[in-house]
Amino acid sequence: MNTEYGITVIIPTFNEENNIASIIHAVNSSFSKSGISGEILVVDDESRDETIEIVRNISRKCGNVRIIVRHEDHGLSQSVVEGFKQANSELFLVIDADFSHPPELIPRFYEEIKKGHEVVVGSRYIRGGGIRQWPLKRRVLSLGATGLGRILFPEVTDPVSGFFAVKKEVVERAPLKPRGYKILMEILGKGRWDSISEVPFTFSDRKGGESKLSLKIILEYIEQVLNITKYSIDVRDNSVWNEWKRLSRFCFVGLSGIAVNMGALYLLTEYSGFYFLTASAVAIELSIINNFIWNDIWTFKPPENLSPHRESRFHRFLSFQCVSIASLLINMGILYSLTDFLGVYYMISNFIGILVVFFWNYFVNRNLTWKLQPFDRGCEEISPEDFN
Numbered sequence: 068m069n070t071e072y073g074i075t076v077i078i079p080t081f082n083e084e085n086n087i088a089s090i091i092h093a094v095n096s097s098f099s100k101s102g103i104s105g106e107i108l109v110v111d112d113e114s115r116d117e118t119i120e121i122v123r124n125i126s127r128k129c130g131n132v133r134i135i136v137r138h139e140d141h142g143l144s145q146s147v148v149e150g151f152k153q154a155n156s157e158l159f160l161v162i163d164a165d166f167s168h169p170p171e172l173i174p175r176f177y178e179e180i181k182k183g184h185e186v187v188v189g190s191r192y193i194r195g196g197g198i199r200q201w202p203l204k205r206r207v208l209s210l211g212a213t214g215l216g217r218i219l220f221p222e223v224t225d226p227v228s229g230f231f232a233v234k235k236e237v238v239e240r241a242p243l244k245p246r247g248y249k250i251l252m253e254i255l256g257k258g259r260w261d262s263i264s265e266v267p268f269t270f271s272d273r274k275g276g277e278s279k280l281s282l283k284i285i286l287e288y289i290e291q292v293l294n295i296t297k298y299s300i301d302v303r304d305n306s307v308w309n310e311w312k313r314l315s316r317f318c319f320v321g322l323s324g325i326a327v328n329m330g331a332l333y334l335l336t337e338y339s340g341f342y343f344l345t346a347s348a349v350a351i352e353l354s355i356i357n358n359f360i361w362n363d364i365w366t367f368k369p370p371e372n373l374s375p376h377r378e379s380r381f382h383r384f385l386s387f388q389c390v391s392i393a394s395l396l397i398n399m400g401i402l403y404s405l406t407d408f409l410g411v412y413y414m415i416s417n418f419i420g421i422l423v424v425f426f427w428n429y430f431v432n433r434n435l436t437w438k439l440q441p442f443d444r445g446c447e448e449i450s451p452e453d454f455n
């Protein structure tokens with residue numbers, strides 16, 4: 068097996084003579100600064116400028132720099148996948164040649180992988196990230212694409228990023244259909260992974276040059292989203308499917324909570340002589356406890372390699388309790404404002420309130436109460452003496 072290097076940085080290029088030498092230099096200095104043993108793999112689609120010559124010259128001097136020139140089926144995603152196949156390491160990182168992605172962040176990606184994440188995404192949309200020099204049209208389109216991608220991967224704020232790292236095992240057997248620019252979506256949809264992490268970065272556009280975005284690319288992207296959805300339904304055991312599974316379990320548990328609530332309200336009022344409002348408060352609390360238990364042991368049961376961020380069940384319960392109380396208030400707020408200010412029929416307001424609260428509840432609990440992290444094997448805590 069080829070495991071010569073700790074990481075392979077894949078740089079897809081097409082006519083990048085102005086950038087390629089500097090980006091290779093920048094990637095190499097990020098290696099030496101952080102002590103990572105890395106290789107650089109340039110994947111070129113028959114550039115018509117000096118790109119290929121320049122890289123060949125560099126690789127004569129730097130043993131860790133290689134170039135592959137592809138002669139068929141040109142395209143960014145195809146080139147990235149070719150890079151995966153030719154890499155001499157177990158970890159791949161993809162970066163643009165034009166300095167849109169800051170190479171000095173490479174060690175951050177590497178660290179995240181070492182923490183146990185299988186995919187690390189450079190994100191423009193988390194705190195600390197951003198976009199420089201983009202025309203409004205491109206920003207709007209990109210947000211649309213990102214929004215659509217987030218329906219499939221709610222955990223990933225930037226599923227169309229071109230700056231990411233992925234472990235070999237994630238893509239090794241994935242039936243990728245590389246096309247267009249959004250190879251990451253394809254990997255997230257068809258690769259095998261449980262744990263992802265994001266690193267913020269500021270995307271800066273190359274000076275000059277037109278974006279190649281056209282209606283055709285947009286339609287292709289929608290087709291890709293549908294294809295990934297279909298794949299997840301056919302194959303099941305993947306992250307999109309797992310998300311839908313969690314969501315429907317959460318819904319199911321919610322329905323059981325309604326049954327508990329109604330049952331308790333009835334029993335307490337009829338047989339224990341509670342005033343019905345007091346009984347209702349007790350019934351609500353019972354349904355919260357019911358929902359917590361089922362969500363904890365069933366809906367959000369962690370896969371083997373992950374463990375809950377909140378280790379104690381009691382802390383998870385407190386978190387769930389707070390979110391539930393907030394939900395109640397939000398539901399009432401929506402009911403009140405839609406009905407009183409906008410004159411919506413109160414049953415419709417209530418229904419809208421329930422829907423909003425359901426999704427809010429799901430996402431907040433998923434990311435707060437049952438947030439997962441790579442399973443900590445605690446190796447760092449063993450000192451060398453322990454082995455003697």
Ligand code: GDD
Pocket residue numbers: 078079080081082083110111112141142143146162163164165167209227228229230248249273278279
């Ligand atoms: N091998 C190969 N083949 N490389 C290509 C091709 C191709 O057909 N087309 C572009 N590239 C290379 C470029 O040389 C550059 O290194 C990188 O791929 C990105 O191409 P750009 O043309 O600069 O992309 P962009 O700035 O419009 O798009 C960026 O933003 C997207 C997110 O909105 C890229 O970073 C994408 O990767 C990213 O998805």
Ligand code: MN
Pocket residue numbers: 163165167272273
């Ligand atoms: Mn670019």
